[in-house]
Amino acid sequence: MKSGVRLGGPALAWLCFFILAPLGLVLLISFAQRGIYGGIQWDFGAGNYSRLFSPETLLIVWDSLRLAFFTAVVCVFLGLLSAWAMATASERRRPWLLGLIALPFLTNLIIRVYAVKSVVAANGPLPFLLTLLGIEFDPFALTANSWLVAYGMVSSYLPFAVLPLYGAFEKFDFTLVEAAQDLGAGPWKIFGQVIVPALRGPILGAFLLVFIPCLGEYVIPDLLGGAKSMLLGNLITDQFLKARDWPFGAAVSVGMMGLLVLTGLLLRVLRRTK
Amino acid sequence: MNERRRVKAPWFARAVLILVLLALYGPLLVLVAGSFLESTATGLVVTGRWFIEVFADTVLGGALLNSLIVAFCSAVCATVLGTGAAIALHRGPFPGRQVLRGLSFVSLALPEIVFALALLSWFFLLHWHLSLVTVIAAHITFSLSYVILTVSARLSTMDQSLEDAARDLGAGEWHLLRRVILPLLKPSLIAAFLLSFLLSFDDFLITFFVNGVGRDTLPIKLYTSMKMGLTPKLNALATLMWLGSALLIILAFRSPGFRDVLKAGEDKPGENE
Known part of the structure; x- marks a missing residue:
């Protein structure tokens, strides 16, 4: 017991100091007021939270939820099919495929976004191809738009879905597929009526794994969406680094955490029923 | 299976x-x-001239140095702290065990941006001047849970009788740790170090919030330069960074300590069995 304290104590103290205390502080700040010069004035009230329900903020929340939901659904769908193909590939190929999926996942996000940008940049291959095909386009709209954001989000978060789903397929009983085949089910029917129900738990888990980081994503919409798309991540970052309205930024992030907890609970209920 | x-x-x-x-x-x-x-x-x-230009750029050299300092220091500290925590968690109850477990889980599940702004506010309240030190502290914090995870995976497969035998032969606590447990843990310590190094070297958002003026790391430099527009030189920089981290990833994946983590994941009783 004494050795436990001696070995684990430092890490415990570290996490209390750099996670617990800062999170508590954010909660506290979210009830404070913005000072005249951008500092924090410690007069407590719920004013910041009522600002969350203003039409502008609600629109941002709605847009962020939509993007996170879209990304998570697409990632889980594509991830499920890819994981299925990976798990049934020959045993020699499996580790290679796993490595190929994991490598971009561990690659710096900025590099990946830069790579996407270099495809659509003025001297990149896409504008070149479009010109070659005689398709007219607006070069400025091409380098920053919501399609690009969607592509960036899905390709960045896809491994979050593929890797756990692959793990689930490793434990999946493939004789079920065989049985369904023998009974005359086509491949789509097997997918929809055998695989999806059997992997219900991991599917919901993968959805949450993508949804959580997506809701607060800052870099991808910022670099690929241009100034047009305002999302929760940009809103929070702006309050802290530009507008210097920390209390409101803190309230937005507490609200965001609330939304995430709510989503988690909702999925848990979905998992239990039937 | x-x-x-x-x-x-x-x-x-x-x-x-x-x-x-x-x-x-x-x-x-x-x-x-x-x-x-x-x-x-x-x-x-x-x-090959874009690569030559990257290597000739002293500003980028400075950013690379910052990145390496941060990654090395935070990986060393996180590995030491996390290993201690993993051994303590493995050994059984001590006061604060559940809190330690809970906090290491929270730091894995917390959205990056919330963690970043929480630390920024905390440093502001403490009147800590933002610098590489604050960046290192932040990186240690998010690497810690990954170290605990990696080392715990190894501990759960380790033969308990070796520890008992050493104790029976009269090994003291410190002796036991240095001569028996740590040598057995070596592969996973290397894996944990590499993973922390990689996480730190690649981090953008948290560094963006808590770094001091003029002490940019490579990802921050790439982000700010990219806002001005893409150039072949930046392409070369990004290519080099990608190759560097890919090399590190392959190294980490090939280390035996990492295989324990994967195996621990596989051995868990599945939900669909």
């Missing part, structure tokens, strides 16, 4: 996998290609 036979996935699943790999690697290939090409009056020519 059911290695006997697996029915091949239908064509559309395999097609999706190929498309996914293309979508992941296509842009990266364009990025790499762009760093070797120069457009001249006669067309595109292959060149």
Whole structure:
């Protein structure tokens, strides 16, 4: 017991100091007021939270939820099919495929976004191809738009879905597929009526794994969406680094955490029923 | 587990996998290609001059140095703290055990941006001047849970009788740790160190919030320069960074300590068995 304290104590103290205390502080700040010069004035009230329900903020929340939901659904769908193909590939190929999926996942996000940008940049291959095909386009709209954001989000978060789903397929009983085949089910029917129900738990888990980081994503919409798309991540970052309205930024992030907890609970209920 | 036979996935699943790999690697290939090409009056020519320009740039050299300092210091500290925590958690109850477990889980599940702004506010309240030190502290914090995870995986497969034997032979606490436990843990310590190094070297958002003025790391430099526009030189920089971290990833994956983590994941009783 004494050795436990001696070995684990430092890490415990570290996490209390750099996670617990800062999170508590954010909660506290979210009830404070913005000072005249951008500092924090410690007069407590719920004013910041009522600002969350203003039409502008609600629109941002709605847009962020939509993007996170879209990304998570697409990632889980594509991830499920890819994981299925990976798990049934020959045993020699499996580790290679796993490595190929994991490598971009561990690659710096900025590099990946830069790579996407270099495809659509003025001297990149896409504008070149479009010109070659005689398709007219607006070069400025091409380098920053919501399609690009969607592509960036899905390709960045896809491994979050593929890797756990692959793990689930490793434990999946493939004789079920065989049985369904023998009974005359086509491949789509097997997918929809055998695989999806059997992997219900991991599917919901993968959805949450993508949804959580997506809701607060800052870099991808910022670099690929241009100034047009305002999302929760940009809103929070702006309050802290530009507008210097920390209390409101803190309230937005507490609200965001609330939304995430709510989503988690909702999925848990979905998992239990039937 | 059911290695006997697996029915091949239908064509559309395999097609999706190929498309996914293309979508992941296509842009990266364009990025790499762009760093070797120069457009001249006669067309595109292959060149190495962008790489030479990157190496000649002292500002980038400074950013690389900052990145390496931060990654090394935070990986060392996180490995030491996390290993202690993993051994303590493995040994059984002590006051604060549940809190330690809970906090290491929270730090894994917390959205990056919330963690970043929480630390920024905390440093502000403490009147800590933002510098590489604050960046290192932040990186230690997010690496810690990954270290605990990696080392715990190894501990759970370790033979308890070795520890008992050493104790019976009269080994003291410190002796036991240095001569028995740590040598046995060595592969996972290396894996944990590499993982922390990588996480720190790649981090953007948290560093963006808590770094001091003028002490940019490489990802921050790439982000700010990219806002001004893409240049072949930046392509070359991004290519080098990608190759560097890819090398590190392969190293980490090939280390035996990492295999324990994967195995620990597989051995867990499945939900669909």
